[in-house]
Amino acid sequence: xxxxxxxxxxxxxxxxxxxxxxxxxxxxxxxxxxxxxxxxxxxxxxxxxxxxxxxxxxxxxxxxxxxxxxxxxxxxxxxxxxxxxxxxxxxxxxxxxxxxxxxxxxxxxxxxxxxxxxxxxxxxxxxxxxxxxxxxxxxxxxxxxxxxxxxxxxxxxxxxxxxxxxxxxxxxxxxxxxxxxxxxxxxxxxxxxxxxxxxxxxxxxxxxxxxxxxxxxxxxxxxxxxxxxxxxxxxxxxxxxxxxxxxxxxxxxxxxxxxxxxxxxxxxxxxxxxxxxxxxx
Numbered sequence: 001x002x003x004x005x006x007x008x009x010x011x012x013x014x015x016x017x018x019x020x021x022x023x024x025x026x027x028x029x030x031x032x033x034x035x036x037x038x039x040x041x042x043x044x045x046x047x048x049x050x051x052x053x054x055x056x057x058x059x060x061x062x063x064x065x066x067x068x069x070x071x072x073x074x075x076x077x078x079x080x081x082x083x084x085x086x087x088x089x090x091x092x093x094x095x096x097x098x099x100x101x102x103x104x105x106x107x108x109x110x111x112x113x114x115x116x117x118x119x120x121x122x123x124x125x126x127x128x129x130x131x132x133x134x135x136x137x138x139x140x141x142x143x144x145x146x147x148x149x150x151x152x153x154x155x156x157x158x159x160x161x162x163x164x165x166x167x168x169x170x171x172x173x174x175x176x177x178x179x180x181x182x183x184x185x186x187x188x189x190x191x192x193x194x195x196x197x198x199x200x201x202x203x204x205x206x207x208x209x210x211x212x213x214x215x216x217x218x219x220x221x222x223x224x225x226x227x228x229x230x231x232x233x234x235x236x237x238x239x240x241x242x243x244x245x246x247x248x249x250x251x252x253x254x255x256x257x258x259x260x261x262x263x264x265x266x267x268x269x270x271x272x273x274x275x276x277x278x279x280x281x
Contacts, residue, residue: 002046007216009277010081011041015247016274017077017281021093023267028094028102031257032148033074035179035214035242039146040078042219047227049141054084054111062141063130065115067123068148068177069103070259075112076100080281084112087281121154123147124174128164131172142230145174150182153191158203164235165204173226175238177213181255200237213240214247248273 014037022028044050048062055061066075073093080087085099092098099108103118115126123145131143151157164172176196180187187193197207206229210222219240226236244258245251248270262270 002216002220004216007041007045010045011037011216012247012274013276013278013280014041014074014077014081016271016276017081017090018073019248019262019267019270019274020280021073021076021090022261023264024091025094026261028073028261029070029259030073030248030262031181031244031251031255031259032068032071032177032179034248034251035244035246036071036074036146036177037247038214038216038219039175039177039240039242040074042216042223043144044078044082046220047223048144056114058114058130059137060139060141062144063114063127063134064144064146065123065127065130066104066117066146067127068120068146068151069117069123071148072100072102072104072118075104079112081278082112085110087279090281120148120151121156124157124160124164127172127174128160128167128169131164131169132167134171135169141171142227143172145172147174147176148182149176149178149180149193149196150187150190152176152193152196153187161200161203161205161235168233169235170231170233172235173223173230173238174235175240177242178239179242179244181244181253181258183255183258185255196237196239200239204234205237206232206234207237207239209239209241211241213242 018033093100099110104113105116127145208226212218251257
């Protein structure tokens with residue numbers, strides 16, 4: 001059984017990492033990162049089966065692809081605190097020649113990063129290729145992805161979604177961060193997404209909904225359900241309902257913090273709401 005309190009403590013520390021990273025360089029995307037902190041902590045500490053040493057080929061282990069690469073702060077924090085690279089390296093976020101660029105890249109060889117991402121709409125296609133490779137190699141492990149809800153406004157997603165179902169890519173579990181916000185406003189105001197469950201099901205996917213995507217126990221339970229439903233001829237979509245900016249009250253429920261860094265006073269406010277549970281980097 002997972003130690004939920006330890007996971008909660010880690011999540012709080014990840015929030016501190018996100019705030020401090022973005023503040024230091026006055027650049028980055030805190031809103032979506034904060035909203036997905038529980039998901040990443042659960043994914044890397046309870047859900048995925050990975051090797052002790054990172055291998056780019058990803059054989060005989062679960063893989064994860066971040067499609068909405070702008071939420072790199074949460075990805076970097078969780079990878080560092082899972083031992084993929086030194087925690088102190090978080091100090092280099094978005095600096096020139098850093099391995100921790102604003103959007104994840106592969107040319108510097110950062111452990112844990114298998115694709116460059118941030119050009120929205122492409123992650124699903126890459127993940128399908130990886131999932132098909134696992135099938136061809138008789139590798140029974142899963143491929144996980146994360147996408148923003150606003151990202152689904154990109155048409156390439158729907159071609160990939162159709163392809164995955166049509167080719168029975170049933171070792172793929174794709175999660176959509178449904179927070180209702182994107183850079184220019186709410187998804188409803190920018191371009192309504194309609195009924196995502198009905199759409200994925202119409203495209204031939206199995207759908208799992210996690211109503212509280214900021215609750216660790218709900219995430220672990222929902223992802224276990226998704227895994228149990230895999231291998232039955234259909235890819236699985238997880239609709240994860242989160243709150244943008246979760247854990248920092250003045251950042252919550254608004255698109256304003258999609259890509260805005262906190263100032264000194266706001267940083268201290270945010271950190272006070274998330275007292276240190278582990279050592280800061």
